Amino acid sequence: xxxxHFLILVVYALLVSTAFATLLRxxxxxxxxxxxxxxxxxxxxxxxxxxxxxxxxx
Amino acid sequence: xSTKTTTVERDKAGAEPGMLALVCLAAWLVPGxxxxxxxxxxxxxxxxxxxxxxxxxxxxxxxRLFPLEVSDPLVFLGAIANRGxxxxxxxxxxxxxxxxxxxxxxxxxxxTFLMTAGLLNFLVILDAFDIAMGRK
Numbered sequence: 525x526x527x528x529h530f531l532i533l534v535v536y537a538l539l540v541s542t543a544f545a546t547l548l549r550x551x552x553x554x555x556x557x558x559x560x561x562x563x564x565x566x567x568x569x570x571x572x573x574x575x576x577x578x579x580x581x582x
Numbered sequence: 583x584s585t586k587t588t589t590v591e592r593d594k595a596g597a598e599p600g601m602l603a604l605v606c607l608a609a610w611l612v613p614g615x616x617x618x619x620x621x622x623x624x625x626x627x628x629x630x631x632x633x634x635x636x637x638x639x640x641x642x643x644x645x646r647l648f649p650l651e652v653s654d655p656l657v658f659l660g661a662i663a664n665r666g667x668x669x670x671x672x673x674x675x676x677x678x679x680x681x682x683x684x685x686x687x688x689x690x691x692x693x694t695f696l697m698t699a700g701l702l703n704f705l706v707i708l709d710a711f712d713i714a715m716g717r718k
Contacts, residue, residue: 528685532643532676532688532691535639536691536694536698539632539635539636539639540698540702541627541705542632543628543630543632543633543702544702545633546624546625546628547625547705547706547709552624559701570716580673
């Protein structure tokens with residue numbers, strides 16, 4: 525099974541954003557749009573926070 | 583004569599307790615089942631694929647299915663989250679899966695996938711309930 529942190533993050537973000545977009549929108553086009561935005565936001569935010577935390581001694 | 587119904591009439595029509603219980607039970611047992619039962623096919627199929635897939639990935643990442651231990655509140659809450667996904671949880675327990683491997687590098691990721699699948703299914707159950715009540 526895959527063990528790369530970033531890959532797991534992307535898979536998790538993809539599944540969660542798909543579920544939320546399906547829950548929150550009725551039209552498939554709007555679902556796809558919201559899902560893509562959420563996926564991008566998840567990944568980007570996690571990436572930025574990860575780099576910000578990189579120098580911390582934890 | 584108009585055939586339009588008011589919100590109150592729709593609520594009354596959708597608020598039969600037996601039907602509500604059936605929808606909620608189906609939604610818990612089979613992720614997306616509540617939507618499929620109410621002919622919301624697209625949503626039902628997406629939930630039917632995404633939530634069990636998330637659960638299976640959690641198991642493959644060596645996540646743990648937590649026991650219902652009241653003495654440890656965090657474990658107890660994790661156990662509730664795990665059980666939210668319904669049939670996949672029952673099947674995993676029957677197959678003795680979900681023992682968890684705490685030394686695995688992906689252990690915490692696996693736990694997160696398993697718990698999130700259950701928690702998302704709780705939201706899906708609420709959505710199915712709202713549809714049955716005529717609110718959506």
